Amino acid sequence: MRKFLMNRGLLAELERRFQVQLCAWAALCVLLGCSPEPLPDGERRVALKRTTEQVILPTYQELSATTDELASLLRELADSPDAAELADVRQAYLATRAPLEESQAFAFGPAEELRSAAALDQQPIDPAKIDAELEGDTELTVQYLLRIGANKRGLHGIEYLLFPESDAALEQALLDAGEAGARRRQYLASAAEIVASAAAELQAAWDTSALGYARRFSEPGESFSVSPDVQTGLDTLLNQAVFLSEVVANSKLGKPLGAATGGELDPSAQESERSGASLTDALGNLRGVRNVYFGSRDGSFGPSLSSLVRAKSPSADQHARAALEAAEASLLAVPEPLGDALADAPETVTAAFEAVKTLKRVLATEVLGTLGASLKFNDNDGD
Amino acid sequence: MTATEAKLHALRQRLLRPLDAASLAAFRIGFGALMLVAVLRFFAHGWIAEYFLQPTHFFKYWGFEWVRPWPGPFMYVHFAAMALCALGVLLGYRYRVSVLGFGALFAYAHLIDKTNYLNHYYLVVCLCALMALLPLHAHWSLDVRRRPQLAQEQLPAWMLWALRAQLATVYVFGGIAKLKPDWLLTAQPLSIWLGRHADLPVLGAVFEQPWAAHAMSWAGAAFDLSIVPLLLMRRTRPFAYLAVATFHLLTARLFQLGLFPYIMMFGSLLFLSPSWPRELLARLGLKCRSSVAPPEVVLCTRAPWAWPVLSLYFALQFLLPLRHWLYPGNVCWTEQGYRFSWNVMLMEKDGSVDFRVVEPSSGRTFRVSPLDYFTPYQTKMMAPQPDMVLQAAHVVAEDFRARGVVAPVVYADAFASLNGRAMQRLIDPRADLARQADDLSNKPWILPMKPSQEGQASLAWSPE
Numbered sequence: 075m076r077k078f079l080m081n082r083g084l085l086a087e088l089e090r091r092f093q094v095q096l097c098a099w100a101a102l103c104v105l106l107g108c109s110p111e112p113l114p115d116g117e118r119r120v121a122l123k124r125t126t127e128q129v130i131l132p133t134y135q136e137l138s139a140t141t142d143e144l145a146s147l148l149r150e151l152a153d154s155p156d157a158a159e160l161a162d163v164r165q166a167y168l169a170t171r172a173p174l175e176e177s178q179a180f181a182f183g184p185a186e187e188l189r190s191a192a193a194l195d196q197q198p199i200d201p202a203k204i205d206a207e208l209e210g211d212t213e214l215t216v217q218y219l220l221r222i223g224a225n226k227r228g229l230h231g232i233e234y235l236l237f238p239e240s241d242a243a244l245e246q247a248l249l250d251a252g253e254a255g256a257r258r259r260q261y262l263a264s265a266a267e268i269v270a271s272a273a274a275e276l277q278a279a280w281d282t283s284a285l286g287y288a289r290r291f292s293e294p295g296e297s298f299s300v301s302p303d304v305q306t307g308l309d310t311l312l313n314q315a316v317f318l319s320e321v322v323a324n325s326k327l328g329k330p331l332g333a334a335t336g337g338e339l340d341p342s343a344q345e346s347e348r349s350g351a352s353l354t355d356a357l358g359n360l361r362g363v364r365n366v367y368f369g370s371r372d373g374s375f376g377p378s379l380s381s382l383v384r385a386k387s388p389s390a391d392q393h394a395r396a397a398l399e400a401a402e403a404s405l406l407a408v409p410e411p412l413g414d415a416l417a418d419a420p421e422t423v424t425a426a427f428e429a430v431k432t433l434k435r436v437l438a439t440e441v442l443g444t445l446g447a448s449l450k451f452n453d454n455d456g457d
Numbered sequence: 458m459t460a461t462e463a464k465l466h467a468l469r470q471r472l473l474r475p476l477d478a479a480s481l482a483a484f485r486i487g488f489g490a491l492m493l494v495a496v497l498r499f500f501a502h503g504w505i506a507e508y509f510l511q512p513t514h515f516f517k518y519w520g521f522e523w524v525r526p527w528p529g530p531f532m533y534v535h536f537a538a539m540a541l542c543a544l545g546v547l548l549g550y551r552y553r554v555s556v557l558g559f560g561a562l563f564a565y566a567h568l569i570d571k572t573n574y575l576n577h578y579y580l581v582v583c584l585c586a587l588m589a590l591l592p593l594h595a596h597w598s599l600d601v602r603r604r605p606q607l608a609q610e611q612l613p614a615w616m617l618w619a620l621r622a623q624l625a626t627v628y629v630f631g632g633i634a635k636l637k638p639d640w641l642l643t644a645q646p647l648s649i650w651l652g653r654h655a656d657l658p659v660l661g662a663v664f665e666q667p668w669a670a671h672a673m674s675w676a677g678a679a680f681d682l683s684i685v686p687l688l689l690m691r692r693t694r695p696f697a698y699l700a701v702a703t704f705h706l707l708t709a710r711l712f713q714l715g716l717f718p719y720i721m722m723f724g725s726l727l728f729l730s731p732s733w734p735r736e737l738l739a740r741l742g743l744k745c746r747s748s749v750a751p752p753e754v755v756l757c758t759r760a761p762w763a764w765p766v767l768s769l770y771f772a773l774q775f776l777l778p779l780r781h782w783l784y785p786g787n788v789c790w791t792e793q794g795y796r797f798s799w800n801v802m803l804m805e806k807d808g809s810v811d812f813r814v815v816e817p818s819s820g821r822t823f824r825v826s827p828l829d830y831f832t833p834y835q836t837k838m839m840a841p842q843p844d845m846v847l848q849a850a851h852v853v854a855e856d857f858r859a860r861g862v863v864a865p866v867v868y869a870d871a872f873a874s875l876n877g878r879a880m881q882r883l884i885d886p887r888a889d890l891a892r893q894a895d896d897l898s899n900k901p902w903i904l905p906m907k908p909s910q911e912g913q914a915s916l917a918w919s920p921e
Contacts, residue, residue, distance in 0.1 A: 116655055116656050118655060118656065119656065295656065303653075303654070303656060304655075304656050305653040305654070320826070320828070324826050324828075328824060333823075333824035334823055334824055334825060334826075334829075335823065336816065336819070336821035336822065336823050337821055337822065386648075386649070386652065386877070387877060389879060390877075390879070393879065393880075431811065431870075434809060435809040435872045435880060436880065438807060438808070438809040438840075439807045439808060439809055439872055439873060439874035439880035440807075440874045440879060440880045442807045442874075443649070443805050443806070443807040443874040443875075443876075443877060443878075443880075444649065444877060445649070445652075445653070446646070446649040446650050446652065446653050446805055447653075
């Protein structure tokens with residue numbers, strides 16, 4: 075009997091423990107199973123939204139507007155070459171570069187899905203093939219240019235035709251009353267239309283409606299979101315900034331400087347040699363990084379990556395700001411165009427190269443480390 | 458018989474005491490299932506191509522330089538074979554071959570590239586090695602159906618204790634590794650990591666509190682250090698296991714830890730009563746033969762080599778995590794003796810590295826990005842780890858030699874930030890890494906970690 079009672083007591087104790095465990099498990103599952111609820115006032119969430127609304131959307135709007143303007147001018151040129159102002163056309167081309175290069179700081183999502191880089195700004199292009207097309211007899215419609223490959227069009231294709239060796243050569247080639255001139259103008263008009271369409275498509279993809287990428291990106295944790303949480307969105311921005319800094323240092327400055335070839339200068343490795351806009355391009359990239367870091371295009375301060383870093387580590391934020399300023403200042407100190415600077419003042423290009431490298435290091439170590447946003451190029455996991 | 462001899466005899470008797478084989482069989486089944494999932498994840502995520510086929514250069518483990526990925530589609534065959542072996546472990550079908558095969562294939566795959574090192578991969582290899590010694594197919598297995606003479610309802614206690622000891626090393630050395638100023642005094646890296654989860658319901662608000670990271674750091678260290686004894690004591694066992702489940706579910710939810718939390722949660726079931734699977738089945742209303750054996754029955758191990766092998770194995774398990782004391786400096790900074798030591802979740806370390814190659818004959822300097830040789834993922838993993846930076850420098854040197862540069866000199870501009878500190882140089886920029894040996898000796902070219910405020914000095918490289 076005593077044994078029976080003891081067993082009953084033991085059973086009751088086991089049952090009680092089991093119930094406690096069951097309740098605790100249920101509570102834990104509820105707690106952990108919930109997807110993150112949007113917190114409207116969380117600074118991280120506001121930072122992500124602010125960066126989307128004040129940086130990404132306006133930049134794409136500007137890109138779309140400037141490429142539209144370029145397409146419109148080139149269409150006018152094709153229709154009535156006598157009335158054209160080539161200087162305005164060239165200026166319209168150059169106006170597209172800044173928003174395009176700034177947008178590289180957030181060239182993920184739609185930019186990848188739509189392969190916008192190829193449609194907008196394929197690099198390098200194949201001038202010989204462009205010349206062959208001009209000398210051919212196929213009608214140079216938009217549909218035809220879309221079929222012939224990205225290395226024969228895009229903004230660099232337009233640059234090739236708009237910025238020949240001299241102004242006289244440009245006028246002679248572009249305003250030629252004969253068939254060759256007409257084909258060249260038609261080529262430019264069609265190429266610009268493709269660029270404008272690609273920019274418009276990109277802007278449309280970042281639509282602010284429920285299914286647009288702007289909401290999908292800036293409102294994480296929802297069923298329609300691309301990111302499961304706010305931090306993943308911020309990580310994406312930060313990692314892209316690191317990547318772009320590396321591209322500016324290694325490709326846009328390092329290659330012409332011959333950094334990887336033992337100092338053999340290579341002006342042909344510039345991004346925009348013919349238009350002389352290589353430094354503007356690099357500066358656009360850095361400004362894109364800066365805009366993303368500050369969450370605004372005008373330098374105004376608010377919830378942003380910068381404020382989040384500062385909250386955790388004022389020194390890391392200070393170092394990032396200093397590195398951004400130094401990189402931009404060193405680029406501005408290089409005399410335009412880059413080709414001449416390489417020959418006449420290579421030390422300024424070297425200084426810019428080092429300053430951008432330092433920026434990349436600060437972003438890749440201190441800033442990423444402060445936000446715990448270790449570069450994630452894939453989703454492998456563990457410790 | 459002396460008192461010592463008597464104690465040893467008693468210990469031996471205890472270790473040879475027969476215990477219900479159910480929990481060991483359940484462990485085999487669970488382990489096989491988890492490994493099957495682990496392998497299938499490699500297929501599902503495209504990691505086979507990403508980690509083994511796309512890279513052109515790999516970071517080798519010392520002594521395993523000969524391990525290379527199979528050409529063409531054979532890495533897929535390798536992983537498919539691994540999945541079959543995991544299934545064999547799960548079902549207990551040709552168990553010894555399956556577990557040995559799985560362990561060997563798994564180890565081979567992860568020895569290809571140091572980039573992919575994870576503590577739980579190492580744990581999987583250790584568990585496979587131990588499991589290969591143990592007849593975990595003696596119960597609830599297809600092998601028993603095929604060959605009933607293999608069936609054993611009980612197994613000697615040392616088999617259970619061997620696996621318990623393996624899991625205990627993870628917790629205990631993981632706890633010892635946390636007894637560092639960063640973890641205990643500045644609550645790093647948890648201060649950084651918890652802030653990332655501010656939008657979690659309920660917990661997010663807690664994580665934002667300044668004290669939360671400190672509380673969780675101390676709780677984490679206390680958990681690791683105390684959980685083994687708490688699991689071993691009958692009175693505390695249910696609560697300890699609840700703590701295990703809570704801890705690992707929480708870490709699985711908060712951090713990218715893959716299958717590690719689940720391996721530990723499942724493995725910790727070994728600390729419960731050896732009959733827990735039968736009790737659970739009974740509670741669920743499923744009939745299950747009970748294992749009743751006279752306690753005085755002593756099973757013969759029939760494996761005289763088992764004791765020396767296990768003694769040597771656990772001596773290694775004990776010494777490996779302590780080897781970092783042989784090297785100067787902070788192990789998280791130098792990473793000398795860091796791997797295979799259960800240094801779990803100890804650091805947020807980010808790095809950036811570029812190389813300068815000097816051709817002695819001409820004095821020309823080439824600036825080299827590691828991205829020219831390694832994938833972005835490899836580069837990311839390599840940058841803050843000095844031994845991998847050295848290997849990368851050797852790859853660069855070899856390439857320049859192949860390009861006709863005689864005796865190239867390779868310098869590294871390597872910077873890192875550890876646990877929220879300002880970035881600082883990790884490697885002496887004057888050290889010619891092409892001439893540094895890749896061995897286990899101390900690496901004097903790793904710069905000591907400076908106090909945080911000094912980290913910003915000399916960021917940019919200058920020829921001087």
